[in-house]
Amino acid sequence: MTEGGRVTRNNRDIRDRLMWRLVALMLIVLVGWLTVLLFQQVGEREAAEEELARMQAEREAAPEAPAPAARPRALGLSTFGIRQLEQAGLGDDPEQGLLDDLQGRPDLIPEEPVLGGTHYFVAEEMAVLNDHWVYAVFEDGHIRGAAIFAFEVDGDGAIRWEAVLSRVEG
Numbered sequence: 001m002t003e004g005g006r007v008t009r010n011n012r013d014i015r016d017r018l019m020w021r022l023v024a025l026m027l028i029v030l031v032g033w034l035t036v037l038l039f040q041q042v043g044e045r046e047a048a049e050e051e052l053a054r055m056q057a058e059r060e061a062a063p064e065a066p067a068p069a070a071r072p073r074a075l076g077l078s079t080f081g082i083r084q085l086e087q088a089g090l091g092d093d094p095e096q097g098l099l100d101d102l103q104g105r106p107d108l109i110p111e112e113p114v115l116g117g118t119h120y121f122v123a124e125e126m127a128v129l130n131d132h133w134v135y136a137v138f139e140d141g142h143i144r145g146a147a148i149f150a151f152e153v154d155g156d157g158a159i160r161w162e163a164v165l166s167r168v169e170g
Helices: 009-061 079-087 094-103
Strands: 120-128 133-139 144-153 159-168
Touching (some): 094 120
Antiparallel strands (some): 120 133, 133 144, 144 159
């Protein structure tokens, strides 16, 4: 109680105790709130780590896709080359005309046959590479090889061949 406007010692002790209890209660609430926040962050971190581990496991389990290879220009004669060869007299299918002509010229094969064999071109393994080159596989019954031939066509349809590169398989 008050004595002449003064707070007695008993009232001051009660007020001090209430103040300390309020401070303690505020500290407990603050610590509780911080604990909840901490557990939320820990949970979120664990979830993120689990997701990362799952993604890494999927990545390791999945076969690696090969990098797409650079696509070469299509083999064969260009439209311009076809037109030129048709005008030069190689007919409606100049590509086949080139292959047929080369196949009939085994004397152009730059390698010597062995054990009395006779060279010939393997028709299924010949290809016109472009407007200037033909790839052809040859054999003589004992050895097998491949060659690249350059060609030029005269205005009258005559084809000149030159063996540029050849290799016999071991």
